[in-house]
Amino acid sequence: MGTRTQQRHPLIRGYLRELDLALAELPSEKAVELRQQITAHLQDAVPPRASADEVATILGRLGPPGELAADAAAGAAPQARTAVAVRRLGARLRRARWQSWVLAAIVALVLAAGAGRVIQFATAPLLQQGDTDGWVYARDYNREVDTQADEAQQTTVPIRSGQLQGLYLNVSNPSDFTETVLGLAPGSIPFGNAVVRVSEPNPEIDFGGAVANARYALPENVPPGQFRMVEVLWRSSLCLAKGAQVGIQQIQLRVRVGWLVKTDTIRLFAGFYLSGPSQGTCRSRP
Amino acid sequence: MTELRRGVLGPCVLALLELRPRFGLELVRDLAASDGLLTSDGTVYPLLNRLRDAGLVTSEWRDEEGERARRYYSITAAGQEALAAFRADWTQFAATVGGVLNHLQGDAHIAPDGGR
Numbered sequence: 459m460g461t462r463t464q465q466r467h468p469l470i471r472g473y474l475r476e477l478d479l480a481l482a483e484l485p486s487e488k489a490v491e492l493r494q495q496i497t498a499h500l501q502d503a504v505p506p507r508a509s510a511d512e513v514a515t516i517l518g519r520l521g522p523p524g525e526l527a528a529d530a531a532a533g534a535a536p537q538a539r540t541a542v543a544v545r546r547l548g549a550r551l552r553r554a555r556w557q558s559w560v561l562a563a564i565v566a567l568v569l570a571a572g573a574g575r576v577i578q579f580a581t582a583p584l585l586q587q588g589d590t591d592g593w594v595y596a597r598d599y600n601r602e603v604d605t606q607a608d609e610a611q612q613t614t615v616p617i618r619s620g621q622l623q624g625l626y627l628n629v630s631n632p633s634d635f636t637e638t639v640l641g642l643a644p645g646s647i648p649f650g651n652a653v654v655r656v657s658e659p660n661p662e663i664d665f666g667g668a669v670a671n672a673r674y675a676l677p678e679n680v681p682p683g684q685f686r687m688v689e690v691l692w693r694s695s696l697c698l699a700k701g702a703q704v705g706i707q708q709i710q711l712r713v714r715v716g717w718l719v720k721t722d723t724i725r726l727f728a729g730f731y732l733s734g735p736s737q738g739t740c741r742s743r744p
Numbered sequence: 745m746t747e748l749r750r751g752v753l754g755p756c757v758l759a760l761l762e763l764r765p766r767f768g769l770e771l772v773r774d775l776a777a778s779d780g781l782l783t784s785d786g787t788v789y790p791l792l793n794r795l796r797d798a799g800l801v802t803s804e805w806r807d808e809e810g811e812r813a814r815r816y817y818s819i820t821a822a823g824q825e826a827l828a829a830f831r832a833d834w835t836q837f838a839a840t841v842g843g844v845l846n847h848l849q850g851d852a853h854i855a856p857d858g859g860r
Contacts (some may be wrong), residue, residue, distance in 0.1 A: 478746075488793070491793060492789055492790065492793065494815075495768055495789040495810050495815070496786065496789065496790075498767075498769075498814065498815065499768050499772070499785070499786075499789070501812070502767070502768070503769055503785075518783045519776075519784060520784060520785045520786040521783075521784030521785065521786040521787065525784070525786070525787075526787070526790065528788075529789035529790040529791075530789075530793065532790075544812075601801075642766060644805075714763055727824040730837040
């Protein structure tokens with residue numbers, strides 16, 4: 459009588475692995491049945507403590523697994539390609555060594571951790587306005603007009619066409635990750651070609667010009683829980699008629715959070731507006 | 745010859761099962777005892793499954809004392825009918841083929857001179 463001991467013989471294990479692969483082409487119930495028949499045959503045919511030569515002879519008489527499967531397939535219904543591919547993959551997985559499973563588990567863990575990290579980055583809150591904003595240049599600051607209508611605040615200064623104008627605002631990072639300001643989103647500022655820079659930590663803030671003395675850089679990091687000053691400068695190029703105004707209610711920054719680059723729309727407490735008539739050099743009308 | 749061998753293997757299995765039910769290795773050994781009938785032991789199993797699908801053979805698990813459970817194959821009534829039909833056909837077929845082969849063999853002996 460045969461026992462499971464014979465099934466552990468390396469030659470038999472190898473034969474059954476090959477058979478599993480070859481049987482992937484068959485409908486599963488046919489494959490399982492033939493696998494059981496061949497296993498039972500080997501349990502009966504291989505005596506206990508059989509030598510490698512004896513086992514090899516028995517396996518040789520049984521015939522190559524591929525031929526066996528082909529013989530069985532001749533009477534079986536054809537399988538859908540997908541089903542065959544899935545079964546073949548299953549057979550390959552079953553014959554994988556434990557090292558392969560460990561490797562696969564490590565890869566799966568890394569992927570899961572990576573996916574979790576990406577989700578954290580994707581859902582992290584972005585930079586938001588702090589408690590300070592204003593016009594960069596004293597000439598504008600001194601001429602600003604603050605208005606409020608329907609709970610919407612607005613600060614307006616005369617446009618100085620062809621000259622540098624700018625605004626600053628304090629931003630905070632409410633997330634658990636360092637966020638890096640990379641630049642302005644295209645089309646974010648309608649007054650002219652604008653550039654954005656971010657201050658070094660804790661700049662001295664003095665309305666109307668002193669803040670401009672701080673050191674600025676781009677790209678620049680804003681660590682979790684910290685504040686930075688964001689300065690936006692442009693050379694005003696619009697041509698505004700008397701009484702006309704152009705303004706912004708938000709600023710869009712490109713911000714990197716971990717592995718992701720996102721567009722951060724910062725809603726401003728007060729809209730920044732330029733009003734006509736234009737004086738100096740202007741090129742385009744809004 | 746391989747095709748002929750494959751063609752007659754099914755009826756030979758039925759003939760063995762007609763005597764008594766057998767388990768897989770038993771069938772293989774009985775068939776292997778007839779020289780040249782079995783090209784490889786494994787071919788018996790797909791054949792048994794085809795015979796079962798055709799309703800010519802059934803199988804059941806038997807748990808005999810002191811032995812592990814084995815699957816025994818038995819011939820069905822339909823299998824017996826098919827076997828009887830094959831026997832009749834085979835007898836006639838073998839006689840026909842034998843007659844032709846023997847006749848050609850006789851011709852082959854006289855052909856070298858008779859052909860001139």
